Amino acid sequence: MSVVLAGCLTALLWTGSAAAKDHAPGAGDGAARKVQCNDTESVLVLTPIGENQYLSYQRVLLDAPISEVWPVLRDIERFVEAVLPDVAPTFMWEDGGGPEVIPSRYQFTSGGITLHEEIIYRSEQENQILVRLVEPVPELGMEQYYAFGDATRVCGNKTLLEYTRYIELAPGTDPEFFRALFTQEFIDIPAYFND
Numbered sequence: 001m002s003v004v005l006a007g008c009l010t011a012l013l014w015t016g017s018a019a020a021k022d023h024a025p026g027a028g029d030g031a032a033r034k035v036q037c038n039d040t041e042s043v044l045v046l047t048p049i050g051e052n053q054y055l056s057y058q059r060v061l062l063d064a065p066i067s068e069v070w071p072v073l074r075d076i077e078r079f080v081e082a083v084l085p086d087v088a089p090t091f092m093w094e095d096g097g098g099p100e101v102i103p104s105r106y107q108f109t110s111g112g113i114t115l116h117e118e119i120i121y122r123s124e125q126e127n128q129i130l131v132r133l134v135e136p137v138p139e140l141g142m143e144q145y146y147a148f149g150d151a152t153r154v155c156g157n158k159t160l161l162e163y164t165r166y167i168e169l170a171p172g173t174d175p176e177f178f179r180a181l182f183t184q185e186f187i188d189i190p191a192y193f194n195d
Helices: 002-023 066-074 076-083 176-194
Strands: 043-050 053-062 092-094 104-110 113-123 128-133 142-154 158-169
Touching (some): 043 176, 053 176, 066 142, 066 158, 066 176, 076 104, 158 176
Antiparallel strands (some): 104 113, 142 158
């Protein structure tokens, strides 16, 4: 499992950075780490990388210290509350999982569709987390899904949140649904920390 995990993590980091450099507005060398301290707009890049395969890179500057952001990102139940407030009440840990257990499985339901996911990696030192879809979700056309979250202290006491996702969709699935969903999530995250 560690070889697979290392491969997924490397691919997400490398391709997310490449997507930011190649496609993000105004991106230059090290675009993922170069952020204007007064930038209030989030960045979203959704790039096809193969047949029915997409890479999504997002970043947003949060006006909150990493000491407030990381506890939310590391505890996926709290993160679901921040990015999907309407589905948060349906969140449930599975198989003895919990915020202090890695790996840890969980589920939540949205629009009558239950998603089963798993935290497979977390670094307290680097403020990073990696989750994956445990089983396909035919109702959404999702075959595979990996998401890598990374929180970095920037601009004094602000936090840069970056999220790189790999999605493999069933043939004929419209990726624009996911673009809209990811966009909304990164509208909800700053609002969560501003409340």
